[in-house]
Amino acid sequence: MTSNYDDVIILEDDDDENIIQTEISVSALNKIIKSDTNGTKRFKADKSDKSDEESNDMKNNQELTDSTNEDSNHHGKKPFAKAAKANKKIKLDNEIKLNRSDQDDKYDFSSADLEMAATASRLPFEKMTLEEAQFFEDLINEENKNHIRNYKLFLYIRNKILQMWVDNPKVQLVIEDILNKIDPPLAKNENILILRIFKYLERYNYINYGVFKRITPLTSMPLAKVIVIGAGIAGLTAARQLREFGFRVVLYEARDRIGGRIATFRKGQYVADMGAMVVTGLGGNPLAILSKQISLDLVKVKQKCPLYDTNGRMIQKDRDEIIEKEFNKLLEATSYLTHNLDFDCKIDNKAISLGDALEILIKLQEKFVKKKQIEHYAKLIGEQEKFKSMSDKVG
Numbered sequence: 035m036t037s038n039y040d041d042v043i044i045l046e047d048d049d050d051e052n053i054i055q056t057e058i059s060v061s062a063l064n065k066i067i068k069s070d071t072n073g074t075k076r077f078k079a080d081k082s083d084k085s086d087e088e089s090n091d092m093k094n095n096q097e098l099t100d101s102t103n104e105d106s107n108h109h110g111k112k113p114f115a116k117a118a119k120a121n122k123k124i125k126l127d128n129e130i131k132l133n134r135s136d137q138d139d140k141y142d143f144s145s146a147d148l149e150m151a152a153t154a155s156r157l158p159f160e161k162m163t164l165e166e167a168q169f170f171e172d173l174i175n176e177e178n179k180n181h182i183r184n185y186k187l188f189l190y191i192r193n194k195i196l197q198m199w200v201d202n203p204k205v206q207l208v209i210e211d212i213l214n215k216i217d218p219p220l221a222k223n224e225n226i227l228i229l230r231i232f233k234y235l236e237r238y239n240y241i242n243y244g245v246f247k248r249i250t251p252l253t254s255m256p257l258a259k260v261i262v263i264g265a266g267i268a269g270l271t272a273a274r275q276l277r278e279f280g281f282r283v284v285l286y287e288a289r290d291r292i293g294g295r296i297a298t299f300r301k302g303q304y305v306a307d308m309g310a311m312v313v314t315g316l317g318g319n320p321l322a323i324l325s326k327q328i329s330l331d332l333v334k335v336k337q338k339c340p341l342y343d344t345n346g347r348m349i350q351k352d353r354d355e356i357i358e359k360e361f362n363k364l365l366e367a368t369s370y371l372t373h374n375l376d377f378d379c380k381i382d383n384k385a386i387s388l389g390d391a392l393e394i395l396i397k398l399q400e401k402f403v404k405k406k407q408i409e410h411y412a413k414l415i416g417e418q419e420k421f422k423s424m425s426d427k428v429g
Contacts, residue, residue: 141220143189151197155240156318159193166192169234173227187224191216191231199241203323206249207241243275243320245327256282266294267310299396303344308392364395 142148144160152159162185167174173184194216199207209232213221221228235241257280262273265287273283291297295309313332316322325332341349341357349357368391 141187141190141217143186143193148190148193148197151200152193153317154200154322155196157192157196157240160189162188165238166234170230187227188231191220191224191228192235195228195232195235196240199235200323203244203246203327205247207236208249239275242278243271244324245274252277253280256280258282259284261286264294265289265292267296269294299393305344360399364392364399367395368392 149159157163162170162174166188170188172178173188174181178184195207195212198212198215209229212228212232213225216228232241259282260273260276262269262276262283262285265273265285269285269287270292273285276283285292297308299306299308312335313319313321313325316332322332324330341354343349
């Protein structure tokens, strides 16, 4: 291996045999990523000024969290969810129909701000997902007489936490900030439920993902070592998130650069993006959060997309049409080679990617254009010599 920077290893031809294929199952990850038992007990509520019903709910939640931590640490089961008894069928309904009359105005999970935050996070604002229903089945089990109240409370807390993250994704969202910003009685009486929802959202990358400033330091002792194959945007994102979870991560990349399809073509003063320069749809798109984190301004793509040169001047329409025509020819040529001729693009008997094939076609096109230019200049010089000869004879 020739270079190693920030745990990104660029592979050479002789490195292929040294890669050890590693597969980590979800259950193994959940077993390694253990719940913070001490953190749960630290937020234990004072039940002295609560009703008996609320006290029982808190007791059940405390028992649930403790048993969850024990199961997660010792048996590798899913964290944050209480396992159903084998001899008891639990009836779940993650789409409980809620009427407006049932809605508590104080904790309105369907307000405009919370609805936008849930939508931006790829979650339905008015109901649980099936995954949430499995992790929080103790809340919505119909045998629980408070399951309607718990359902609404879950949606409000979940959407509120998402709103806090979407509003400021540049800084890590920690449980202390949530408890300080959320309604004080709710923070006091339902702090364990808030902690459970926070841990779930963080574990499954609904919050605290991307490029942000950490408030709590990473663990000094990595939980395990994970190998990620490919340093495209998916590999880089997965590696970064695994590091946030406390893993030591090594990235393997076969190319001499990172980024995958995200690549910028540079030649002299000319710069052009070769892919992934357009964000298609911002609703529920994590790239919308990423662009906010790195202060990247997104410009709305209009129906007309004029080209500009490196000095910021708009390219003339006829030249724009020529460039578009040539670009479409390159795409058609690549598609024809791949689909019609079943052309196996290889260099040194090794397959190349679509992006590499496109770069080769661009170079061939440049070579073809230079050849045409040379022929044109040779013809022009010939015509000039003829004209000069004719002028001499007339003179």
